[in-house]
Structure formats: C-alpha cells, structure tokens
Amino acid sequence: MRTDISKINEATPYEELTEGLITFAGGTARDFHTGEWRTDTPVFDKEACKQCLLCAPACPDGCIPVKDSKREDFDYDHCKGCGICAKVCPFNAIKMVEGSEPK
Amino acid sequence: MSVKDRMSGNEAVAYAIKQVNPDVMPAFPITPSTEIPQLVSSYIANNEMDTEFIPVESEHSSMSATIGAEAAGARSLTATSSCGLALMWEELLLAASNRMPCVLALVNRTLSGPININCDHSDAMGARDTGWIQIFAESNQEAYDNFIQAYPIAEDPRVHLPVMICQDGFITSHAVMNIELNEDNEVKEFVGEYKPEEFLLNNNKPIAIGPYAISSYVMEARKAQEEAMENSKEVIIEVAKRYKERFGRGFELFEEYRLDDADYIMVIMGSAAGTAKQAVDDLREKGMKVGVLKIRVFRPFPAEELAKALSNAKGIAIMERTESYNGHGGPLCAELRAALYENKVFTNVVCYTYGLGGRDFTVDHVYEVFEEVKDVTENGKKVTQHRYINLRTNKA
Numbered sequence: 001m002r003t004d005i006s007k008i009n010e011a012t013p014y015e016e017l018t019e020g021l022i023t024f025a026g027g028t029a030r031d032f033h034t035g036e037w038r039t040d041t042p043v044f045d046k047e048a049c050k051q052c053l054l055c056a057p058a059c060p061d062g063c064i065p066v067k068d069s070k071r072e073d074f075d076y077d078h079c080k081g082c083g084i085c086a087k088v089c090p091f092n093a094i095k096m097v098e099g100s101e102p103k
Numbered sequence: 104m105s106v107k108d109r110m111s112g113n114e115a116v117a118y119a120i121k122q123v124n125p126d127v128m129p130a131f132p133i134t135p136s137t138e139i140p141q142l143v144s145s146y147i148a149n150n151e152m153d154t155e156f157i158p159v160e161s162e163h164s165s166m167s168a169t170i171g172a173e174a175a176g177a178r179s180l181t182a183t184s185s186c187g188l189a190l191m192w193e194e195l196l197l198a199a200s201n202r203m204p205c206v207l208a209l210v211n212r213t214l215s216g217p218i219n220i221n222c223d224h225s226d227a228m229g230a231r232d233t234g235w236i237q238i239f240a241e242s243n244q245e246a247y248d249n250f251i252q253a254y255p256i257a258e259d260p261r262v263h264l265p266v267m268i269c270q271d272g273f274i275t276s277h278a279v280m281n282i283e284l285n286e287d288n289e290v291k292e293f294v295g296e297y298k299p300e301e302f303l304l305n306n307n308k309p310i311a312i313g314p315y316a317i318s319s320y321v322m323e324a325r326k327a328q329e330e331a332m333e334n335s336k337e338v339i340i341e342v343a344k345r346y347k348e349r350f351g352r353g354f355e356l357f358e359e360y361r362l363d364d365a366d367y368i369m370v371i372m373g374s375a376a377g378t379a380k381q382a383v384d385d386l387r388e389k390g391m392k393v394g395v396l397k398i399r400v401f402r403p404f405p406a407e408e409l410a411k412a413l414s415n416a417k418g419i420a421i422m423e424r425t426e427s428y429n430g431h432g433g434p435l436c437a438e439l440r441a442a443l444y445e446n447k448v449f450t451n452v453v454c455y456t457y458g459l460g461g462r463d464f465t466v467d468h469v470y471e472v473f474e475e476v477k478d479v480t481e482n483g484k485k486v487t488q489h490r491y492i493n494l495r496t497n498k499a
Binding site for chain 2: 021
C-alpha cells in the first residue's frame with residue numbers, strides 16, 4: 001500500500017500507479033529535484049558574506065541550509081534560481097549568473 | 104424488524120443519514136437546498152446523532168469541505184439541489200478524481216433559466232460526467248434504501264468513488280408516502296464502521312492527496328478512475344443483494360416491469376416510472392403488451408445489460424427529463440441508442456422529452472406515447488424525435 005516513489009516514473013503502466021495518484025508516503029518533495037527548472041543560478045561569495053542570515057528565511061524553497069548559526073552553500077538540487085536571496089543580501093555576497101550551473 | 108411510517112422523501116433521506124450517523128456534513132442551508140440539511144441539523148441539535156455539521160458559505164464550499172473531511176479520514180456527505188449542484192461542479196470532479204468515497208443526497212430540480220426550482224433531471228444530468236456514481240429513486244422508499252447502500256458501494260476497495268443519491272424534487276422530496284424503515288442497529292451493522300486504511304490525519308503514515316500531474320500521468324489516472332467506475336457495477340449489484348437478504352427489498356441496475364413478453368417498452372428514470380407502471384397496468388388490461396424499464400443506476404451506465412433487456416422489443420420509447428440543446432436529444436437517449444446500436448439491437452426507437460421544470464406527466468401521456476410508438480412500428484408513422492410531451496404548440 002505505501003508508495004515507493006523511486007519506482008514510479010513516466011514509464012509506469014496505469015495499473016501500477018496509485019489510486020487518484022495519491023502519494024502514500026511523506027517528504028517525497030525532497031526526491032523531486034526542482035533545481036532542474038533553473039535558468040539563472042545564485043552564486044555564494046563566502047568572503048563577502050557577513051553571516052547576517054537575511055537570505056535564508058527569504059528563500060521560498062528552503063534552499064539555503066543553516067548550520068551552527070552559519071549559512072552554507074546553496075542546495076542546488078532544489079533552488080529554482082528566483083534571485084530573491086541576491087536581492088535581500090546587503091553585502092553583494094550573492095550574484096546571479098546566467099544558466100543552470102553555478103560558475 | 105422494519106418499522107412502518109409515513110415520510111416525505113426529504114425526511115426519508117434525513118432519517119437514513121441519522122441512522123448511518125456519518126462523521127461530517129458540510130452543507131449550505133438556503134435555496135436551492137432542501138429540507139435534508141435542516142432535518143439533519145435538528146437531529147444533531149436534539150442529540151439523536153453526533154455528526155459534525157459545518158454551515159459553510161456556498162455549495163462550492165460544502166463540496167470542498169466534504170472532500171477535505173473525507174480526505175482527513177471522516178465519513179462525509181453533503182446535500183443539495185438544482186443550481187447548488189451546479190456551483191459544486193469543480194469540486195465534484197475533484198471528489199471523484201481524488202477517489203473520495205463521499206456521498207451527496209441530491210434532490211433533482213431544474214437549472215435556470217427561466218428561473219424555476221421544480222422537478223427535472225437537469226442538475227444530475229449536468230453532473231453525469233464528473234465521475235460520480237448516480238443512483239435514481241422512484242419513491243421515498245427507494246431514496247431511503249439507496250442512501251443506506253451508498254457508503255458500502257463508495258467505500259468498497261474496488262470502487263473508492265463518490266455516490267450521488269438522486270430523488271425527484273417535490274414529487275418525491277416533498278410528497279409524503281408510506282415507508283418501511285429499518286432498525287437503527289441493523290442499518291449501522293449493514294453500513295459498518297468506516298476504517299480507511301490511509302487518511303490525512305494519520306501522522307504515523309503521511310500521505311499527499313490531489314497532486315498536480317504532468318501530461319505523462321493524466322491519461323493513466325483517468326483510465327484507472329474509469330476502470331473503478333466499471334468495477335462499481337458488480338459492487339452495486341452485490342450490495343443490493345446483501346440489502347435484499349437483510350431488509351427484504353431488492354434492487355438491480357434497473358427494474359424490469361412487465362417486460363417478459365412486452366412488444367413496447369418505455370425507458371424512464373425517477374418518479375415518473377410510477378406513472379408509467381400505472382399506465383402499463385391499464386394498457387395490459389386492454390390487451391396491449393407493454394412494459395416499463397426503470398433505470399436505477401445511470402452512472403455507471405449499464406449499456407450492455409440494457410440492450411439485452413430491450414432486445415425483444417418491437418418499439419422503445421426513451422423518456423428524457425432534461426434538455427441538451429444539441430438538436431439530437433438528451434443524454435439518456437443518446438447513450439441508450441448507442442448501447443442498442445453497439446449491441447446490434449436494431450428496433451424502432453422514439454425519444455421524448457417530458458416534465459421539464461415540474462411540468463405534469465400523467466398516465467394519459469404514457470398512453471399517448473405507447474400509441475405513437477405502436478403506430479411507428481406497425482404503420483411506419485413518421486415522427487419527430489425528441490418531441491416535447493404536454494407542450495403548448497401551434498403545430499399539429
């Protein structure tokens with residue numbers, strides 16, 4: 001009855017999909033890499049960053065991990081490249097670059 | 104043991120709801136609603152049942168809340184009529200596609216315009232392709248019996264689809280008739296406890312309901328849903344059989360009234376079937392071999408079974424209580440004629456439209472229809488299809 005999301009894909013026959021496409025599992029969004037949608041990419045400048053942490057809560061997708069009160073590099077698997085973090089950064093420590101890869 | 108009483112159709116369904124005592128009932132209690140939510144509210148206020156009643160702000164919301172409650176793990180229902188059902192349109196589709204086994208008590212009344220609230224099947228027929236199982240009643244008794252069978256059908260793992268229990272506005276919903284009511288405990292035992300395997304409020308087993316699906320999944324989801332609708336046919340028959348064993352009143356996908364040797368058959372749904380049966384008895388006394396086929400289950404449409412039951416008829420009258428504005432008749436006519444063609448039953452078929460917006464339909468009209476179908480069959484009379492019965496007109 002529980003859904004193994006890794007076994008469902010675009011080749012799955014209808015008999016093996018779940019009823020009403022209900023996902024009988026939790027936290028499956030993690031396995032869905034929305035980072036593939038990105039056309040612009042934020043790049044983190046560690047030297048310029050003052051660790052003010054304004055960026056982390058501004059991210060709509062929770063793609064700025066914070067550990068021990070310090071932000072780490074972007075979660076590029078899920079970052080859609082919206083650029084909000086770059087706008088809120090007071091220290092120009094986040095730059096948006098064209099394309100889906102951080103350069 | 105059953106209890107004899109007299110009740111209106113609204114009262115009968117409200118009483119069935121009380122006996123089933125579902126968990127949640129969101130409803131919008133204003134015109135074009137029915138007495139059903141009002142009567143249920145009274146039962147709740149009097150501590151005769153403990154259903155959670157949610158007075159919402161529209162029918163769009165009542166259906167949404169019904170889906171939400173059902174998804175959360177509660178046995179849910181709502182009730183409405185006419186344009187109330189029309190306002191639920193978007194949610195009706197979601198209830199079915201999210202495979203929610205909720206129930207809707209519908210009183211069939213017309214849709215505007217001209218503005219009118221009397222009986223016809225416009226509301227249910229408008230919702231016929233939303234993925235709901237639709238069961239129609241001829242009498243208050245049948246509306247009551249059908250409601251008690253609704254959850255066992257909807258909640259069967261082979262089905263998991265919503266069920267619409269339909270009865271004719273005013274004719275059935277307001278007229279008081281004798282009725283046999285089942286014992287409370289026997290109804291509860293028949294319907295059983297609702298124990299969903301998966302539900303939203305189960306924090307140990309999280310689920311996500313109603314996802315967005317990209318094009319690669321939509322057709323597969325629809326096919327599975329369509330298959331569940333097909334499967335529901337056998338479940339509807341099984342539940343009816345179990346109901347008969349328990350309570351003595353039997354049901355099928357449709358009722359065959361004096362069809363065995365019938366040359367001419369009228370196919371009809373809802374309360375007017377009673378009128379047609381009376382006319383058939385009268386005509387039989389005069390030696391005319393006629394019968395009535397009353398459709399109980401419109402969704403799923405019992406195409407093959409209907410064609411088989413009609414295969415020996417010389418002439419068939421299909422009675423439509425809605426207008427499809429397509430120049431080619433309504434849904435019952437179109438689907439039944441397709442079913443006859445598909446199953447190679449080639450006979451004389453005349454479609455009629457009757458009883459729109461509460462227009463009277465009497466035994467005299469049934470005589471008239473049978474005479475005309477006989478004339479078509481025996482003398483090749485040319486008729487206009489989809490002729491309105493009991494219409495004022497300048498045409499001959």
